[in-house]
Amino acid sequence: IEAAAKGLYHMGIRKGDKVTICMANTPQALDCFYALNRIGAIPNMIHPLSAEKEIEFYLNESGSMTAITLDQFYHKFASVRKNTKLVNMVIASIKDALSPSVKAGYLVTEGRKIPKIPSDAPVIRWKDFWAMGSDIYEYEVTRSADEAAVILYSGGTTGTTKGIMLSNLNFNALGMQTIAASGYGSVAGMKMLSVMPVFHGFGLGVCIHAMLINGGRCILVPRFTPKSYARDLVKHRCNFIAGVPTLYEALLRLPDIEGKDLSCLKGVFSGGDSLSVELKKKLDKFLYDHNAAVQVREGYGTTETVTACCLTPPHM
Numbered sequence: 001i002e003a004a005a006k007g008l009y010h011m012g013i014r015k016g017d018k019v020t021i022c023m024a025n026t027p028q029a030l031d032c033f034y035a036l037n038r039i040g041a042i043p044n045m046i047h048p049l050s051a052e053k054e055i056e057f058y059l060n061e062s063g064s065m066t067a068i069t070l071d072q073f074y075h076k077f078a079s080v081r082k083n084t085k086l087v088n089m090v091i092a093s094i095k096d097a098l099s100p101s102v103k104a105g106y107l108v109t110e111g112r113k114i115p116k117i118p119s120d121a122p123v124i125r126w127k128d129f130w131a132m133g134s135d136i137y138e139y140e141v142t143r144s145a146d147e148a149a150v151i152l153y154s155g156g157t158t159g160t161t162k163g164i165m166l167s168n169l170n171f172n173a174l175g176m177q178t179i180a181a182s183g184y185g186s187v188a189g190m191k192m193l194s195v196m197p198v199f200h201g202f203g204l205g206v207c208i209h210a211m212l213i214n215g216g217r218c219i220l221v222p223r224f225t226p227k228s229y230a231r232d233l234v235k236h237r238c239n240f241i242a243g244v245p246t247l248y249e250a251l252l253r254l255p256d257i258e259g260k261d262l263s264c265l266k267g268v269f270s271g272g273d274s275l276s277v278e279l280k281k282k283l284d285k286f287l288y289d290h291n292a293a294v295q296v297r298e299g300y301g302t303t304e305t306v307t308a309c310c311l312t313p314p315h316m
Helices: 002-010 027-038 052-062 071-083 100-108 126-131 168-182 201-212 226-235 245-252 277-289
Strands: 018-022 042-045 066-070 088-092 148-153 163-167 191-194 217-220 240-243 267-270 296-302 307-311
Touching (some): 002 126, 018 027, 088 126, 148 168, 191 201
Parallel strands (some): 042 148, 191 217, 240 267
C-alpha cells in the first residue's frame, strides 16, 4: 500500500483527485484503493466487464485523469481514451501477484488468451509503477471522517446509474457495525471468502474492509465459479461467507462439497436480493448436514448505505 501510494503521488495525484480502479478481486486493487486514501485521492470503482461506452461514462462522470486496470481490459480503455481526460493508465496483471509455480500455470492457460499490449502503448506497467515512487517520503495527508473515501455506482434500477460518493466514516462505521452484528467480539485471524466484487459496496465494504480493519483475513476470489468457490471454502477453512441468493443456489447443487465438513463456518450472510423462505430452509439444512453450527442471516441495504444497514438477528 505504501509503495502504491508513493507511485501515485509521484504521478502527480493529490488530495481530491479521482482515480478509476477497474479490477477484479486482486491484491493490486486493494493496494491502490487504500493507497489512494492515504494520499487523499478518491477511488472510482467500476466493473471490469463494463462495455466501452460505460467505461467512457464512468471516466467522464468522475473526472478521472488516471485509471488503473488489468491487462485483459486495456483495449477497452484504449478505444475510448481519446473521448476522456485520461492522462495516465497503470496496467497490472493477474500474474503479478502469483507465486512462480502458479504463474507458470496461468501463463499457459488463461494468460495465453489475453491480447498483447503494444510495446509502445502509452501506459505504465505495474512493476514500473511499483518502483517509481522510491524517492517519495512525504505523501500521507490527514483525513477527516466526513471526507469522501470512494465512489461506487448504483444498479441503475431507477434510471441511469449514479455515482455515489461515500465517506471515510460511512466505510468505517459499516466495518465496525458488521463485525458487531456478526456476534463476534473479535474476528482477528478469522477468514472471509471474499467473492463479492471489489467494485460493489457488498464486496468492498462487508467482505473486505470490515474484515481487514478488524484484524481478519480475506481470501480474494478474482473470478467466481461454483466449483472454485466450493474448493476455496473447504481448502481455506473459511469462517465467514457472504453472497447473493444465486450464489447459494449454485452452492447447493455442487457435488464437490458432498460430505465436506463445514464446522469452520461462524457466519453465513445473504444480501443483494431477497432470500426466499424456500431457499433459506434448503440452505439452513445444507449447513446443518455439513456440521455448521450457524444458519443463514439476511442483510438489507443500498449502495447509499454502503450496502448492509440491517441484519436479521442470530436468534430469530
